[in-house]
Amino acid sequence: MEAMAQPKYKGKRYRLDKPELLAPAGNLEKLKFAVHYGADAVYIGGQKYGLRSNADNFSFEEMKEGVEFAAKYGAKVFVATNIYAHNEDIEGIEEYLRSLQDAGIAAIIAADPAIIEVAKRAAPKLEVHLSTQQSTLNWQAVKFWKDEGLPRVVLGRETSLEEIATIKEHVDIEIEAFIHGAMCSSFSGRCVLSNHFTDRDSNRGGCCQSCRWKYDLFEDGREDAAGWVSEEDQLMQQAAPAPAPFKPGVTQIPLFQPQDNPFTMGSKDLCMLEHIPDLIEVGIDSFKIEGRMKSIHYVATVVNVYRQAIDSYMADPENYVLKPEWIEEINKAANRPLNTGFFYDTPDHEDHIYEPEEKAVPYDFAGLVMEYDEETGIAVIQQRNHFKPGDEIEFFGPDGTFFKQAVGRIEDQHGQELDAARHPLQLVRMKVDQPVRFFDMMRKRKN
Structure with a gap:
């Protein structure tokens, strides 16, 4: 990621409250990584009524386990119920929402007024947060939803910092905004290309991401x-x-010759890491990371970086400095070129991807630290991707662990030397150059 322009927002600044860091979790394991790596809250999908029907999504039993795990770290769990419902979708919604309430879910994220009203009546302990699918962009619309009893609005991605300042000036309500991740090429998810091309309804969880296709x-x-x-x-x-x-x-x-790249029309991804002071001071209450379909490595890396940046700013706002290593870390998880979305200006032709995108993340999640012996310097690593002696690797973790080394001798749990760790979830032993902790991650650069 190249260095972006200096912040251009010169409007009103309201407060220095610490914002919530809200992370995606496509399954139970990702939830645990997100929380362990610093998320204050996570948003997940159940097996109905969400917009990511291709994600693993959570059963009620998994939700309960996720809520219990998050509670140990003081974190909350939200559930996306943000489809626009057709008549056949409404049957069973009351029972579903009560089950979410019984599982300990803190809030749902909803767009359809029918689902919102049912939740208020049938599951009053659930907070209802208005989804970005409602494309809420102005203070009068935000006030309408506050008057309806909603404590939080997730703004449309098209909202600028100046517009957020105006909203905060007029309405005392929690504001949640996306600050990192993929951007929809349509108006906050109102695209129907998927419906026409594949008969998969974008607003009922079936988006085929046709803007990323090659044409x-x-x-x-x-x-x-x-x-x-x-x-x-x-x-x-x-x-x-x-x-x-x-x-x-x-x-x-x-318009293309055989040697030309096909045309795409996807947006570059959003990244506001370089503008943490603006986001906090304008009064955004919850910083939302996109990516319930993304990998564990992506979730852990991005959450860890924003956690460090937010905490660093809150500890000493006057002397806050953006660290180059944070940008380097974000680059290791970036799927696409990055920009600042609509926060400072309206994206133009330079903010879209017109040729096939480089999707390959340059690093693989290679292993997870399960144990570490301080006397011997030996770590037990759970294999997540193939690695072997001689590979250059990095360790990183939520408590500041970060170092590079080469893989030396690796053994199985019985002390037998291995030429490679090639079996999924295989436990291997290897010497590490510096202390590591449980749940630290090991990654390696892709060939």
Whole structure:
């Protein structure tokens, strides 16, 4: 990630309260990593009514376990129930919401007024947070939802810092905003391309992310009144095969040559790490990270970096300094190029990805520290990806662990030397150069 421009927000600044760091959790294991690495709250999906139907999602038993784990760290668990419901979706919603309440869930994230009203009546101990799916962008709309009894609004991603300041000036309510992760190319999730292309309803959890697909583009050829097509257009059609013409006498001119990259229309990802002071001082109550479908390595890395940045700022606002190593860490988890979204200005053509994106994260989650012996310096590592002696690796953890080394001799639990750790969840023993702790992660650069 290249260094971004200096903050351009010069508006009102309201307070220095410590914001909530809200992390995604696509399954129970990711929830535990998110909390262990510093999240104040996590948002998850149940097996109904959420917008990530392809995620693992949680059973009620897993929710209870997640709530109990989070409570040990003083963290909360929210559940996304943010579909726009059709008539057939409503049956069973009361029982589902009561079950969430019984599981100890702190709040639901909802968009549909029907679900909101049912929750208020049937599960009054559940807080209801308004989903970003409602595309709430102005203070009067926020006031409407406060008057409806909602304690928190998740703003649309199109909201600027100046607009957030105006909202905070007019309405005393908790504001949650996305500060890191993927951006929808449509208006806060109102896209229906997925519905038309694949019969998967974006607003009922089925988005196929068609904005990330690769497309060919064609231009209708030029013709005169007699239907004559120029020789140049005919040659262009022959040079790069195109679908059959829409009508006789009209050539579809390919805008790409065979060697060109196909066209995409996805947005760059959001990253506000370099602008933590602006986010805090404008009064955002909850910093939300996108990514319930992302990997454990992504969740742990991003949460850990924002945790450090927030805590560092709150400890000494006047002398806060953005550390270069935080940016380096974010780069190790970044899936796409990064920008600041709508916070400072309206994104333009430079904020979109028009060619196939480089999705490969440069690092793999290679192992999880299970035990460490201070006398011998031997750690027990649970294998998560193939590694072998000689590999360059890094250790990092929520308590400040960070160092690099080469993998030396590795053994199984019986002391037998191994030429590689190649079996999923295999426990191996290896000497580490510095002390490590339970739940520290080991990663290696991809080849």
